[in-house]
Amino acid sequence: MTDSRPWISVAKMQEQLTTICLQRVCIVPPCCRGWRLAVRFDYAYLLPFEDKYAGVVDFDYVLAVAALDSGKSDRATLAFERVLAVNPNFAGARLDMARAYFQLGDADRAKLEFLAVRDLNPPAQAQAVITQYLDAIDRIERAKKRSLRAYVELQIGNDTNVNNSGSQSTIAVPALGGLTFTLNPTNLKRGDSFKALGAGVDFGYQFRPDLGVFAGADFRQRMNFTQDTFDNGSMDLRGGVSIGESSNQVHIAGQSGRYTLDNELSRRAEGKGYRLRRLAINTGGFVPPRPIMARTLASAQAAEVVAPQFEGGMSQVTVTASGTVEIE
Known part of the structure; x- marks a missing residue:
C-alpha cells in the first residue's frame, strides 16, 4: 500500500507557498496582472485584501470574477457594482454582472444587463454567449406566463353521524304545551365508515x-x-x-x-x-x-x-x- 503522507506534505507546502506569493503580489502597489494570477486560485485568497483595495477597478473586477466562479454570486454583484460605478462601459464587467444576476435567479435584471452589453457591440464570441443567456431568459419568462x-386526495374514515341528525327518538314542543312527537327512525343519528375522493386543477x-x-x-x-x-x-x-x-x-x-x-x-x-x-x-x-x-x-x-x-x-x-x- 502506497504511503500518501509525503504527498500530503507536498500539497500543504505548495498551498503555503501559493499563499505567500499571492500576499507578496497584493502587498505591492496595485498590479492587475498579479491579481489576475490570484483569481486563478480561489476567492478566499483575495478576500482579505478587499478592505484595502476596494474601489480599485482592477482589484474589484478580479475579486468579483473570483466570487462568481466560487458560487458567491451575491458578493460578486457588490464588487461588479463598484467597477461599473467607475467605468460604466466596461463590457466585460457588465457581462459578468449579468451572469451573476442570472445565477441569483434575477432574470429581469440579468436581461437588462445582457441587452446593455449587446448595445456596446462586443466581439462575436461574447455576442454568442449573450444570445445563449437571452434565450434561456426567454424560456424562463414564457414559463412564468x-x-x-x-x-x-383520498380519504377513508368513520363518521358517527353521517345524516347530521339527533340521537333522541322523541322531541317535546314547548309551544304546544310540551307535546311530544316521535321522529321517523330514518331521521335518527346514524354512523358509518366512508371513503372519499377529491381532485382539482x-x-x-x-x-x-x-x-x-x-x-x-x-x-x-x-x-x-x-x-x-x-x-x-x-x-x-x-x-x-x-x-x-x-x-x-x-x-x-x-x-x-x-x-x-x-x-x-x-x-x-x-x-x-x-x-x-x-x-x-x-x-x-x-x-x-x-x-x-x-x-x-x-x-x-x-x-x-x-x-x-x-x-x-x-x-x-x-x-x-x-x-x-x-x-x-
Missing part, C-alpha cells in the same frame, strides 16, 4: 404583466359503506380575468357549483364577483419594512337551491353581496 397546479396564463386569465375546477365525492342514501358529491368550476399590475389589480370571476345527495342533484349555484387590490398611498410619512396593501374586496353571488325529492321540485334563489377593506 403559465401556471398549472393540480391535486388528488388550477390554470393561469399571463398575456401581459397587466392582463391574465385563470380557471379552475374541484371535484369531491364521498361514499358511505352502508348508508349510501347519504352519499354526497360536489363539483365547482371557476374562471375569470385579472387586470392591472400586482399592486393595483382587479379580479373579475365567475363560478358555478353543483351538489349531489344520493346521486341526485340537490343544489346548484352560480355567481360572479370582483376583487380589487390597491396599494395604499398615504403612509403618514412612515416607510414600512414591507408595502402596506389595502385591499377592497366585494362579491355578489346568486344561488338556486333545488330539492328534487318534492313533487314538482322546489327552488329557492338567494342573492348575497358583501364588501370588505383589509390592510396587510
Whole structure:
C-alpha cells in the first residue's frame, strides 16, 4: 500500500507557498496582472485584501470574477457594482454582472444587463454567449406566463353521524304545551365508515404583466359503506380575468357549483364577483419594512337551491353581496 503522507506534505507546502506569493503580489502597489494570477486560485485568497483595495477597478473586477466562479454570486454583484460605478462601459464587467444576476435567479435584471452589453457591440464570441443567456431568459419568462397546479386526495374514515341528525327518538314542543312527537327512525343519528375522493386543477396564463386569465375546477365525492342514501358529491368550476399590475389589480370571476345527495342533484349555484387590490398611498410619512396593501374586496353571488325529492321540485334563489377593506 502506497504511503500518501509525503504527498500530503507536498500539497500543504505548495498551498503555503501559493499563499505567500499571492500576499507578496497584493502587498505591492496595485498590479492587475498579479491579481489576475490570484483569481486563478480561489476567492478566499483575495478576500482579505478587499478592505484595502476596494474601489480599485482592477482589484474589484478580479475579486468579483473570483466570487462568481466560487458560487458567491451575491458578493460578486457588490464588487461588479463598484467597477461599473467607475467605468460604466466596461463590457466585460457588465457581462459578468449579468451572469451573476442570472445565477441569483434575477432574470429581469440579468436581461437588462445582457441587452446593455449587446448595445456596446462586443466581439462575436461574447455576442454568442449573450444570445445563449437571452434565450434561456426567454424560456424562463414564457414559463412564468403559465401556471398549472393540480391535486388528488383520498380519504377513508368513520363518521358517527353521517345524516347530521339527533340521537333522541322523541322531541317535546314547548309551544304546544310540551307535546311530544316521535321522529321517523330514518331521521335518527346514524354512523358509518366512508371513503372519499377529491381532485382539482388550477390554470393561469399571463398575456401581459397587466392582463391574465385563470380557471379552475374541484371535484369531491364521498361514499358511505352502508348508508349510501347519504352519499354526497360536489363539483365547482371557476374562471375569470385579472387586470392591472400586482399592486393595483382587479379580479373579475365567475363560478358555478353543483351538489349531489344520493346521486341526485340537490343544489346548484352560480355567481360572479370582483376583487380589487390597491396599494395604499398615504403612509403618514412612515416607510414600512414591507408595502402596506389595502385591499377592497366585494362579491355578489346568486344561488338556486333545488330539492328534487318534492313533487314538482322546489327552488329557492338567494342573492348575497358583501364588501370588505383589509390592510396587510
